[in-house]
Amino acid sequence: MNKKRLFLLGFILCGLLLCCSCKKKDDQKNKPTDNIESTVTEGASDQKNQETTADTQENKTEETEDTKAENVTYVDYAYDQEPQIIDDIYRTYYEVFLYSYYDSNGDGIGDINGLIEKLDYLNDGDDSTHTDLGINGIWLMPIMPSTTYHKYDVIDYYDIDPEYGTLEDFQKLIEECNKRGIKVIIDLVLNHTSTKNEWFQSAVKSLAIEPCGKKKCKEKDLCREHNPYCQFYNFVEGQPTSGKYYSTGVGDWYYEAVFWDQMPDLNLGNENVRSEFEKIMKYWLDMGVGGFRIDAAKEFYTGNTDKNVEVLSWMTKYVKGLNPDNYLVAEVWDSFGTMSQYYESGIDSLFNFPFAQEQGKIVTTINYTGDKNSGSSLGRAMVTIQDKFRSLNENAIDASFLTNHDTARSAGYFSYNEDKIKLGAGINLMMAGNSFIYYGEELGMSGSGIDENKRVPMYWSETNTTGMTKGPEKMETMVHKFGTYEDQVNDPLSIYNYYKRAIQLRNENPEIARGTTAIIDSLNQGDLCAITRTYKDSSIVLLYNISDQETTVSLADAQLNVEGIRGYLSVNGAAVTMEGDSVTMPPYSIVVLK
Known part of the structure; x- marks a missing residue:
């Protein structure tokens, strides 16, 4: 065979391979997903131990896109507003796994005093400094004595696990959080105890x-x-x-024992059990906690939603009867239709699993194309969940999140595309209700596979190992592509600083968390999500550019009373600008107008 034929054959083969590759990519982009607004999605996993798959390549960094913007000039942010912090049960919560967070005594295990040392990282108590994340709520995973590292098998409901410290340490934590305006809620495990209880x-x-x-x-x-x-x-x-x-x-x-033979299930229909838990809840509320995260609520009576709802109703009446400002949020890891029913209990919040995780509405909107995954579909879905929840409980407060201690981390959902990681965080933190952040997400940390991998040490620094934890014993090596907090804190384009800006916007605009969402019909089209949020007599406009292209939005026909930009989120450093009735939005950007 002559050289000319060899060259021609090679050229044909390359073309075929390229064609197959492109088709595979397009197939993935158009992957069908559950559509909340039209089918009331049943897509959320109903198996607590079911593994997601998007993060399975997290150590293969050579496949990761370098999404740092090229030829884009970073523009200094010009929209800092005075924070409007309202002391109510609407908060931005930060989920802390103490074991892996910060170690105060050198034993390699995070503890209460370690968290106290890092409170200024979350909130330094001074709204004018902008040196902290701006968090005003902390969810602590279980802190009570246990035989396991995760501590979901409780031995004693009236004490602190010695690995974490003492009751005196906990009381000090509450005092320090109160100084900063932080409400602390703790994990309450009442589906089961330890066999050692x-x-x-x-x-x-x-x-x-x-x-x-x-x-x-x-x-x-x-x-x-x-x-x-x-x-x-x-x-x-x-x-x-x-x-x-x-x-x-x-x-x-x-x-x-539904979860493990060392976690015997409690009989929550027994009045003595309920009476004991009322004492337990009052004990911790009297100590100063602001409420509880209720673990495994759909397993109280596995497969019996009505009975589970009744248990939550009892708890809600008791806890809110002590103080209406006490906050309750429950884990109901189930489909949208089933999960929604639990709002009939009167509980404040349920974690919004249909919007979270790899196949949730936020991630599929960003990762896939087609009308069901468009920006406009996101807007419609926001209204759908709001209306559904409020039809069952007029005081319902959505609890949005991307990841938690049971799920793979979000960096893997987006194949380590930094722009998409940021946009996912932005959508979560612009949701109405209470938004929850799992520790380390603000650094783009990695974690998937076994549970221990999802609970790895907080990535503070490579150069200063003081306070760094050793993490769970069985965890595997995780490669964190985006660096430590120390690496990111002074980089205006870092994931950390994107989170910080997003939380700042929540704190500056009470309408984001507390407002009623409505679609702007004339604008909510294609990859543009366009909504209003109205709280009391104040309204804001939220525009989301879900595409990877710059777009200009004309407000002329929308009949909006908008004076200008209140703030924005940009993944590449470019500014959102407004001239007359036209708003120019960089790729993957979000803007607040008022």
Whole structure:
């Protein structure tokens, strides 16, 4: 075969390969997704341990796009406004896993005093400095004594795990947070306890003792009829043929444990259990916490939504009865239709799983094309969830988030495209209600696979290891592409500073969190999301350019009473500008007009 034919054959093969590659990319962009506004999405995972797949290539940094803008001049931001902080139950929350956050005593495990040392990072108490993130709410993952690193198996509901510190340390944390206007909510695990909990230990011991037949058991060790802890759990005699049950080791008695054999499920229909939890909740509220994050609410009675809603209704009435400003947010990891029903309990908030994670509305809007994934579809979805939640609870407060301790981190969702990571954060933080940020997301940290990988040490510094934690024992090595806090703090285009600006906008404009959302019909088209948020007698306009191209938006026909730009979010440093009725928006930008 001569050189000419070889060259021609090679050229044809290259063309075919290129064609296949392009088609694969286009297929991915147009991947069908669940459409909230038209089908009331059923796309959120209903399996707590189901793994996402977008972050599986996180260590292959050679496949990552370098999305730092080229030939774009960074423009100094000219829209700093006076913060309008309102002391209510609307907050921007930061989820902290103490174990991996900051270590104060050199044992490699994060602790309460370590968090106290880093409070100025979250909020220094001075609204004029702009040196902090601007966080005004903290969600602490479980802090009570436990046998595990994650501490979701509680041994004692009235104490602090020794790895984290003491009750005195916790009281100091609350005091320091109060000085900064930060409300602290703590994880409350009432679906199950640890097998080492004294309630369970006492119950199992009594199962071995036959009912005494008396009105009152007088023995030192109570029989199973008279020990109230025997009704605290779901014990059955004889091995069940369905469900997740494990042997107590006593006779033929078994106990229910949905998540793990070391986490026996509580019988939340028992009045003594409820009475005990009322004491527990009051104990922590009296200590100064602002409320609770309720773990695994859909597993109280697995598969029975009505009973689960009733449990949340009981909790809400009790906690809000003590103080209407106490805040409750529950984890209901389920489809939009099912999750929404839990608002009938009267609870303040439910985590918005249909908008979160790899296949949630925020990520699919950014990653995929087509009308179902357009910017205008995002606007319609915002109104749909608002109307649905409020139809079930007029006081519902949406709880938006991108990731948490059970999910892969968002950098992997976007294949480490920095612009998309920022836009995802911007959409989350511009959502109405309370927005939640998982620690380290503001640095674009990596994490996927086993749970330990999602809970890796906060990436403070490579040069100063003081306070750096060792992380969970089984975690694998994570490569964090975007650097440490120390690397990012002085870079105006860093992910950290994008988060900081987004939170600043929330703090400057109460309408963002508290307002009622309405679509601007004439503008909410294609890749432009155009909405208003109205709080009391004040309205703002929010425009989102979801495309990777600059766009100019004409407000002439929208009949909006807009004076000018209130602030904006730009991924590449370029400014959003306004001349007359025209707003020019850089790629992947968001602007607040008023």
